[in-house]
Amino acid sequence: MPRIICVAGARPNFMKVKPVMDALEQRGAEVVLVHTGQHYDAAMNDVFFADLGLRQPDRHLGTGSGSHAEQTARVMLAFEPLVTELRPDAVVVVGDVTSTLACALVAAKAGVPVAHVESGLRSRDWSMPEEVNRVATDRLSDLLFAPSPDGVDNLRAEGYHEDQIHLAGNVMIDTLFANLDRALASDVLHRYGLTPGGYALATLHRPANVDDSGMLAGLLKALAEVARQLPVILPVHPRTAARLEEAGLPDGIRLVPPAGYLDFIALQASARLVLTDSGGVQEETTALGVPCLTMRDSTERPITLTEGTNILVGRDPERIIGTALRVLVEPPAKRSPALWDGHAGTRIADVLLAYLAAPGRLRPTDLRQAVSEAA
Known part of the structure; x- marks a missing residue:
């Protein structure tokens, strides 16, 4: 062989x-x-x-x-x-x-x-x-x-x-499905005092979003507005931590340590809304049927827009806020691509x-x- x-x-x-x-x-x-x-x-x-x-x-x-x-x-x-x-x-x-x-x-x-x-x-x-x-x-x-x-x-x-x-x-979905039962058995929600459907999950790590202080401030403003509706949980990517310290964190956004794979899948699965600049999260939320707003100007995963739960909202704070408020009331239909x-x-x-x-x-x-x- x-x-x-x-x-x-x-x-x-x-x-x-x-x-x-x-x-x-x-x-x-x-x-x-x-x-x-x-x-x-x-x-x-x-x-x-x-x-x-x-x-x-x-x-x-x-x-x-x-x-x-x-x-x-x-x-x-x-x-x-x-x-x-x-x-x-x-x-x-x-x-x-x-x-x-x-x-x-x-x-x-x-x-x-x-x-x-x-x-x-x-x-x-x-x-x-x-x-x-x-x-x-x-x-x-x-x-x-x-x-x-x-x-x-x-x-x-x-x-x-x-x-x-x-x-x-x-293949990302292979790994997700193989570990989903174990992820759902995680106690991460209990550890953070969260309830299913009672919080939003955010991730930020791309250089275009976190290295530009003005851009980061605008994205944090958008997350802060979402936090007026429900808590926003932000696992701190090592790349983002220093930038957040420089920018200052608005009220309502709760930082948590970087999550292991199972804990992060559990956080995604029970979130009412996910806001991200990650490619993999766009795919995972689609497979999980969780609404996702992608804070980027483009995506290499357009199928998550047409056959998933993802919405490409760009990086304009007002557009992010408006779309988030609408999705909280009327989430997109759950659907997943073939194969x-x-x-x-x-x-x-x-x-x-x-x-x-x-x-x-x-x-x-x-x-x-x-x-x-x-x-």
């Missing part, structure tokens, strides 16, 4: 890669889990892995933070010797973080097939580093696993071959293993051996 490296660099990556790892290992593949260390919080790491039931990484590259160029270079320098050592038959990358692109680039240059999970998503906002990562990673990849039909449409419009493109469904059914990881594993086992196809290890013998 093939040896497959699965790469993760940030917390959302682990939610996405676990269903694929599980399905590959169930089919007998040798899976090497690589943590690039792009994002690493020692205080949150153990509880997060325990929440997901995820084994510890086989390799930790420890690349750390830095500018986009620094992170990309560090990940590539650390990952290239590992690819040379392990000689994998494929590399699976997920999502759109810097590690995703860096490892895809190393694998592609080494002649190792690349599979991109969560392929084809497009915001068309080139000010977002994630958009650059998405487009470049897709171009480097041999197999493109889209979570929704709009992703397939984007890939076709960009000229990819049909045999590269696969509508797989959403967000908990089996995306299985579909991805089946396609990847069939691709690697295709008759007449040389595996990277076979190709290198043939070249060596010819020399």
Whole structure:
């Protein structure tokens, strides 16, 4: 059976890669889990892995933070010797973080097939580093696993071959459904004195929202107005904490520590309204049937607008406030896209293993051996 490296660099990556790892290992593949260390919080790491039931990484590259160029270079320098050592038959990358692109680039240059999970998503906002990562990673990849039909449409419009493109469904929802019962058994609401449907949940972390003091002040103003209707709970992302301290926190917004995976799903599931700038939260609230307002000017997940519970409200405080007040009275209908059914990881594993086992196809290890013998 093939040896497959699965790469993760940030917390959302682990939610996405676990269903694929599980399905590959169930089919007998040798899976090497690589943590690039792009994002690493020692205080949150153990509880997060325990929440997901995820084994510890086989390799930790420890690349750390830095500018986009620094992170990309560090990940590539650390990952290239590992690819040379392990000689994998494929590399699976997920999502759109810097590690995703860096490892895809190393694998592609080494002649190792690349599979991109969560392929084809497009915001068309080139000010977002994630958009650059998405487009470049897709171009480097041999197999493109889209979570929704709009992703397939984007890939076709960009000229990819049909045999590269696969509508797989959403691996984030695989992880959500696999852990939902455990999440709902969490005591997080009791700990914070909350009642189901009696609070709003907010998240803020994107640089465009938290690094601009004027923009952050406007978003906090909007959250403060929502807090006049019901409590607003804001788990403090490490990136946001320092900015909030500088900006000053309005009355009515309650800061809580960063939540583990199960606690955060529980907070989402019981919220009356979620306000966010996170891509994953747009998907999770859709699967949970919870109204979500996305405080961004664009989204790479438009299916959550047309077939979910998400509303793209931009970053104008008055628009956010007006939409929130309307949704509190008349929430959007609950609906979820096709193939967000908990089996995306299985579909991805089946396609990847069939691709690697295709008759007449040389595996990277076979190709290198043939070249060596010819020399």
